[in-house]
Every structure is written in C-alpha cells, then in structure tokens.
Amino acid sequence: MFAEVLxxxxxxxxxxxxxxxVIGLIFANFHFSGQPEQIKTGQVAKTVQAEVVDQQQLDARxxxxxxxxxxxxxxxxxxxxxxxxxxxxxxxxxxxxxxKEEAQKQAELKRKKQAEEKRKQEEASKTAENRAAEQKRxxxxxxxxxxxxxxxxxxxxxxxxxxxxxxxxxxxxKAEEARIAEEQRKAEAAxxxxxxxKRKEAEERRIAxxxxKRKEAExxxxxxxxxxQRRLASLRDKxxxxxxxxxxxxxxxxxxxxxxxxxxxxxxxxxxxIILDVTFGACGGSTATYRASIENAVYKAExxxxxxDPALFERELTFLFSPGE
Amino acid sequence: xxIKRLATCLIGVLLLGVxxxxxxxxxxxxxxxxxxxxxxxxxxxxxxxxxxKLPVDIAAIVSSDLNLSGVLKAMDRAALPAxxxxxxxxxxxxxxxxxxxxxxxxxxxxxxxxxxxxxxxxLDVLKQKQLLxxxxxxxxxxLRSRAHQxxxxxxxxxxxxxxxxxxRIAYIRAQNDAARKYxxxxxxxxxxxxxxxxxxxxxxxxxxxxxxGKSLAYxxxxxxxxxxxxQHLATARRSKVSGFRGLNGAxxxxxxGKFLAxxxxxxxxxxxxxxxxxxxxxxxxTSHRSIDTEPVWSTDGNSIIFTSDRSGSPQLxxxxxxxxxxxxxxxxxxxxxxxxxxxxxxxxxxxxxARGQYKIAQIERETGNLTVLTDxxxxxxxxxxxxxxxxxxxxxxxxxxxxxxxxxxxxxxxSDQAGDIREPVWGPFDSK
Numbered sequence: 198m199f200a201e202v203l204x205x206x207x208x209x210x211x212x213x214x215x216x217x218x219v220i221g222l223i224f225a226n227f228h229f230s231g232q233p234e235q236i237k238t239g240q241v242a243k244t245v246q247a248e249v250v251d252q253q254q255l256d257a258r259x260x261x262x263x264x265x266x267x268x269x270x271x272x273x274x275x276x277x278x279x280x281x282x283x284x285x286x287x288x289x290x291x292x293x294x295x296x297k298e299e300a301q302k303q304a305e306l307k308r309k310k311q312a313e314e315k316r317k318q319e320e321a322s323k324t325a326e327n328r329a330a331e332q333k334r335x336x337x338x339x340x341x342x343x344x345x346x347x348x349x350x351x352x353x354x355x356x357x358x359x360x361x362x363x364x365x366x367x368x369x370x371k372a373e374e375a376r377i378a379e380e381q382r383k384a385e386a387a388x389x390x391x392x393x394x395k396r397k398e399a400e401e402r403r404i405a406x407x408x409x410k411r412k413e414a415e416x417x418x419x420x421x422x423x424x425x426q427r428r429l430a431s432l433r434d435k436x437x438x439x440x441x442x443x444x445x446x447x448x449x450x451x452x453x454x455x456x457x458x459x460x461x462x463x464x465x466x467x468x469x470x471i472i473l474d475v476t477f478g479a480c481g482g483s484t485a486t487y488r489a490s491i492e493n494a495v496y497k498a499e500x501x502x503x504x505x506d507p508a509l510f511e512r513e514l515t516f517l518f519s520p521g522e
Numbered sequence: 523x524x525i526k527r528l529a530t531c532l533i534g535v536l537l538l539g540v541x542x543x544x545x546x547x548x549x550x551x552x553x554x555x556x557x558x559x560x561x562x563x564x565x566x567x568x569x570x571x572x573x574x575k576l577p578v579d580i581a582a583i584v585s586s587d588l589n590l591s592g593v594l595k596a597m598d599r600a601a602l603p604a605x606x607x608x609x610x611x612x613x614x615x616x617x618x619x620x621x622x623x624x625x626x627x628x629x630x631x632x633x634x635x636x637x638x639x640x641x642x643x644x645l646d647v648l649k650q651k652q653l654l655x656x657x658x659x660x661x662x663x664x665l666r667s668r669a670h671q672x673x674x675x676x677x678x679x680x681x682x683x684x685x686x687x688x689x690r691i692a693y694i695r696a697q698n699d700a701a702r703k704y705x706x707x708x709x710x711x712x713x714x715x716x717x718x719x720x721x722x723x724x725x726x727x728x729x730x731x732x733x734x735g736k737s738l739a740y741x742x743x744x745x746x747x748x749x750x751x752x753q754h755l756a757t758a759r760r761s762k763v764s765g766f767r768g769l770n771g772a773x774x775x776x777x778x779g780k781f782l783a784x785x786x787x788x789x790x791x792x793x794x795x796x797x798x799x800x801x802x803x804x805x806x807x808t809s810h811r812s813i814d815t816e817p818v819w820s821t822d823g824n825s826i827i828f829t830s831d832r833s834g835s836p837q838l839x840x841x842x843x844x845x846x847x848x849x850x851x852x853x854x855x856x857x858x859x860x861x862x863x864x865x866x867x868x869x870x871x872x873x874x875x876a877r878g879q880y881k882i883a884q885i886e887r888e889t890g891n892l893t894v895l896t897d898x899x900x901x902x903x904x905x906x907x908x909x910x911x912x913x914x915x916x917x918x919x920x921x922x923x924x925x926x927x928x929x930x931x932x933x934x935x936x937s938d939q940a941g942d943i944r945e946p947v948w949g950p951f952d953s954k
Contacts, residue, residue: 436548516552
C-alpha cells in the first residue's frame with residue numbers, strides 16, 4: 198500500500214494539500230466568528246480661523262467668547278446625553294445579537310452532527326465500495342502487470358532480437374566495411390605497387406640508358422686512349438732511342454770494361470734535358486774508371502733529348518749500362 | 523659492376539706501377555760504347571816565372587804516363603783550345619766542346635834556385651768542378667819523379683786505383699858495341715833515369731826485385747858459369763847466394779823477402795829449390811827428370827808456380843812450398859812459360875806460344891780462362907805492375923820494352939833506347 202502510495206507521489210501530495218486547506222478553512226471560520234467586530238468612531242476635527250482684531254473687537258470678542266463658551270458647554274451637555282442614550286441602545290442590540298448568534302450556533306452544531314452521521318454512513322458504504330474497487334483494481338493491476346510482464350518479455354525478446362539483429366547487422370556492416378577497406382587497401386597497395394613498378398621500370402630504363410651511354414663513352418675513351426697509347430708508345434720508343442743513342446755516342450768504354458756486370462744509373466733531369474743529378478744503383482764489381490766513364494757519358498749527352506710529347510718527359514731516368522762483348 | 527670497375531682500376535694502377543717500375547719511369551739500356559780511354563787534357567804547366575828554363579816538361583810526362591795506362595787518353599798538345607794555368611782561368615764549355623772529360627792545369631814556382639813548388643789541379647770538365655788540387659815541393663833532380671807522382675794522383679783520383687807510374691823497372695840490356703856487353707839496369711817506368719846496377723861482359727839474367735824494392739837478385743855468368751847474386755841497390759853491395767855445381771838460375775823472391783826460389787841442377791835435372799837467404803838453408807821442392815824452371819811465388823807465399831816440360835812441352839805447374847805433387851795449371855797451347863803472378867793473385871801472366879808465335883797472355887786462376895794480351899810474334903818475360911793494371915814485357919828480335927793494359931787494349935812501347943832489352947821486371951811500389 199505504502200509502496201503503491203510512493204509510486205504515486207503526486208496523488209499523496211494532492212491529498213495532503215487538500216486536507217491542509219480544509220483544516221485551514223475550519224480554523225479560519227472559528228477565528229472570524231470569535232472576533233467581535235470593532236466599530237470605528239469617527240473624529241470630528243475643526244480648524245480655528247485666526248483673525249487680527251482691535252480692542253473693541255477684543256472686548257466684543259471676549260463677550261463673544263463667553264457666549265461661545267456657554268454655547269459650547271451647552272452643546273457638550275447635549276452631546277453627552279446623546280451618547281448615553283446611544284450606548285444604552287447599543288448594549289441592547291449587542292445582547293440581542295449574542296442571543297441570536299447562540300441560537301444559530303446550536304443549529305449549526307445540530308446540522309453538523311447530522312452531517313457527520315450521514316458522512317459516516319456514506320463512508321461505511323463507500324469503504325465497502327472501495328474495497329471491492331480495490332480488489333477489482335488489484336486484479337486489474339495484476340492483469341495489467343501480467344500483461345505488462347508478458348509485454349515486457351515480448352518487448353525484451355523483441356529488443357533482444359532486434360539487438361541481435363542489430364549486432365549481426367553491425368557485424369555484417371563492419372565486416373563489409375572491413376572488406377571494403379581491405380579491398381580499398383589492396384587496391385591502393387596494388388596502385389602503389391604499380392606506381393612503384395612503373396617508377397622502377399623508368400629508373401631501370403634510365404640507368405640502362407645511362408649505362409649504355411657510359412659504356413659508349415668508355416669505349417670511345419678506351420679507343421682514344423689506345424690510340425693515344427699507341428702514339429705515345431711510338432713517341433716513347435723514339436724518345437728512349439734518342440736518349441740511348443746520344444748517351445752511347447758519348448760513352449767511352451775504358452780498358453778493362455769487358456768483365457763488368459750491368460751498372461744501374463739513376464739520372465735526374467730537369468726541363469730541357471738538363472742533368473741535375475747522377476747516382477749509381479747496383480753496379481757490383483765495377484771500377485771507379487768504369488763508373489766515371491758512365492757518369493761522363495751521361496753528362497756529355499746533356500742536354501738529353503726531349504720527347505715528342507711533353508707528357509712523356511720523365512724527370513727520373515734509369516740507365517742500364519752493360520759493356521757488351 | 524662497381525667491384526668490377528674497381529678491380530679494373532686497381533689492375534690499371536698496378537700495371538702503371540709495374541710499367542713505371544717504381545719511381546724511374548724510363549729505363550734505357552746502354553750497351554754500345556766507344557772503346558777507348560777517358561779524354562783528359564793536360565795543359566803545359568806555367569813556368570814563365572822561373573829564372574831558368576825547367577829541364578823537365580811535367581805536362582808531357584804526365585800525358586805520357588796517363589796514355590800508358592790505357593784508361594786515360596791525353597789530348598794532343600797542339601789541339602788544346604786554351605792554355606790556362608789556374609782553375610779560375612778555365613772556360614769549361616771550351617773544353618767540353620773539345621770533347622774532354624778532365625783537365626789538368628798547373629804551374630811551377632821557384633822557391634830558390636833549384637828548389638821548386640809544383641801546383642796543379644785536376645778539374646772535372648763536365649761537372650765543372652775541381653776534383654783534386656796539390657802543391658808539392660821539388661828539386662831539379664826529382665822533377666821527373668814528381669811528374670810521375672802527379673800522374674799517380676790523377677790516375678788514382680779518376681780510376682780509384684793506386685797509380686804505379688812512380689815506380690821502377692829492372693831489365694837486362696845487351697849492348698852490341700865493339701864487344702858484346704851486358705848491363706843490368708834500373709829505370710823509371712817510362713824508361714828514363716836508367717841506372718846501371720851491374721855491367722858485365724858475360725850474360726846477366728833473371729833479375730828479381732826484393733819485396734821491399736831495395737835489392738835485386740840475378741844470375742850472372744861473370745865467372746863463366748851461372749851464379750846467383752843479391753845486390754843492394756843503394757849501396758851496390760852484393761853477395762853470391764848460390765854457386766852450386768851445374769845450373770843456378772831463375773831466382774825469385776818470396777813475398778816475405780826471406781826466401782829465394784831458384785833452379786838448381788846440382789842433383790841432376792834442373793829442379794826447384796827454396797833458399798833461406800838468412801840461414802842459407804836449401805830445400806828441394808820438385809824432383810823430376812824433366813826440366814823445372816822459372817819459379818815464382820804465389821801471393822800468399824804458400825805455393826810456387828813454375829814451368830816444366832814434364833808433359834812433353836813447357837806448361838805451368840803449381841806446387842806447395844813443402845813439395846808434393848805439382849798441379850798443372852795450363853792446358854791451352856803447346857807452350858806456356860815464364861809465369862808472373864798479379865799482385866792480387868788472381869791472374870797469371872805468361873808467354874803463350876801457339877803456331878810458332880809467342881805472345882803475352884794471362885789466365886784467370888779461378889776459371890782457368892786464358893786471354894791473349896799481345897799480338898806480336900816474339901814477346902817474352904811478362905811482369906805485372908804493382909797495381910796489377912799493366913803488364914811489362916819485352917818484344918822483338920832486338921828486344922824493346924812494352925807495356926800492355928791487362929785487358930790487352932792499351933799497348934805502348936816504352937821510350938826507345940838503344941840495345942837489346944830483355945827480361946824486364948816491374949818493381950814494387952816501394953822501388954824508389
């Protein structure tokens with residue numbers, strides 16, 4: 198019951214508010230009826246007119262004043278009498294009124310008691326009614342609850358099914374998305390691979406072309422170098438022969454040369470074939486005379502012949518002197 | 523690909539290195555030279571400041587000496603392009619143009635009458651620098667000797683070998699005057715300054731120098747039979763060391779100067795003996811029924827080389843100083859005799875007879891190779907110069923003195939002298 202009440206707080210609050218209003222109204226009624234009505238007595242206020250007057254006037258005025266004072270006294274006496282009469286009337290009305298009110302009150306109580314009884318009777322019948330209604334309501338509620346449970350279950354099952362369907366759909370969607378993504382990725386990869394392949398092909402083609410060019414250039418250079426080499430070799434032979442012949446023309450082989458082994462002589466020459474230095478290498482078993490003859494031959498051949506191509510010039514020459522037979 | 527290229531580069535570098543052979547890029551073989559002697563110009567020495575004319579032409583003596591060596595060839599005086607006496611007067615290009623490698627300039631100053639100072643410089647024409655400069659005192663009587671000394675200085679400076687120009691030779695001269703006369707003479711290597719050691723109406727033979735150059739041993743027939751004498755040159759004092767019955771011949775001094783090897787026939791056939799000159803003790807080295815003669819000592823003094831016809835014709839043999847079985851040294855030609863050992867012991871000079879001609883030849887001891895040095899028909903008595911570079915010999919029917927370089931290329935007749943000259947022997951370095 199309480200749970201039921203709690204479940205409907207608005208009804209409770211409404212009920213409470215209604216009771217409070219009723220109770221408040223009961224109190225207010227009692228209060229107003231208990232408080233005698235106050236009758237306000239109106240004040241008579243009169244303003245004094247001030248005026249400037251002479252002695253005569255003052256005397257006259259004194260006389261007048263006295264007059265007035267007597268008049269006033271008279272008025273006041275009359276007034277008091279009036280008020281006394283008025284008060285007596287008032288009291289009489291008051292008593293009358295009280296008596297009427299008492300009677301009215303007795304009537305009211307009687308009416309109220311009758312209303313109470315009627316209310317109780319009504320209430321009793323109403324309680325039975327209520328109980329039946331309550332039972333009916335409960336049955337209804339139970340039915341409704343059952344319906345609701347069934348509905349809930351159905352709803353829940355439905356929800357679950359929907360959720361499952363949704364989940365499956367989601368999964369499917371995700372799988373599809375993944376598949377699409379995968380396909381896209383693959384497509385992208387394929388595209389990139391293709392691009393890379395093309396790039397590589399282009400690079401390889403470029404390299405191959407460069408290599409081809411390089412080889413051609415190399416071959417050309419090689420042929421040129423060979424040609425140069427042949428030319429230089431020829432000039433070199435001529436150069437060597439020229440030096441050889443000039444040194445031999447100047448070599449006087451002294452007595453006792455026959456048995457001397459080969460003498461190695463290193464000659465340092467400057468530009469134009471000027472001899473800068475002559476040193477002996479291996480020259481085993483030679484005589485000073487023989488070495489002198491060699492040294493003199495080299496010096497007498499100065500300036501040494503120059504080559505046909507400056508590239509062939511060598512600062513250092515090695516002579517191999519052998520006396521022959 | 524890169525590795526391949528790198529490898530190619532490396533091979534290239536290596537090849538380049540090989541081709542260049544390290545540092546010297548060009549290697550040139552020189553085999554064809556002109557056989558000859560190194561040209562040297564000896565300018566007549568300045569004698570203009572002398573009070574009297576110098577009796578000796580120093581430059582001429584030096585030129586002659588150097589020509590004799592066969593190693594140097596002195597320029598003909600008439601061809602000299604200039605006449606400098608001091609090195610600072612020399613214009614090298616002129617001498618170079620004249621084909622000279624070396625130049626000698628000098629002057630003779632007179633300290634006091636008959637007392638001289640000889641100054642000279644040896645200049646390298648090609649390098650334009652002085653190789654040698656000397657100043658040497660001289661007197662009238664040794665001017666020739668000083669000239670030979672200058673030759674020795676120059677020769678040694680250029681050849682690296684000690685010169686032997688300032689040494690003496692000994693030989694026998696037969697004079698055909700009214701009566702035949704024999705003279706043992708000692709002279710300078712160029713034949714000048716000849717001095718008589720012994721004069722005799724009878725033959726004188728086989729002179730031999732003592733190692734110290736102070737004495738000569740020889741055979742004299744002055745008593746009508748051969749006897750061996752030793753004579754001190756400076757004092758002319760002499761002693762007979764061998765007068766045995768029969769033949770006393772061919773004395774030869776041992777390297778230490780204590781022994782003579784000689785030939786005696788007192789015991790029958792001529793055989794080789796040694797004689798201790800101090801103790802007179804005699805020792806027989808060979809004993810053979812053939813003729814053993816002409817003994818000479820090996821340079822170490824341990825063996826004796828001699829001529830023997832034990833094989834039927836004269837050949838050279840070697841035997842130890844304590845005797846034993848001689849070993850034959852020569853096999854080429856029917857006639858090999860008159861051995862003379864080179865100062866270094868490596869060569870034996872001899873008379874080599876073939877086809878009726880007798881020439882001077884030498885054999886190399888180590889190899890036995892024989893080289894003929896002369897091409898006359900009748901050469902005899904070879905004798906090495908003390909530096910081993912020349913061989914002195916006599917030649918011809920009317921014997922003249924000749925010298926030949928040991929490779930046979932330079933042959934010079936020594937100064938012409940009247941008479942028949944035989945058996946020349948070259949004295950040691952100290953023979954003066």
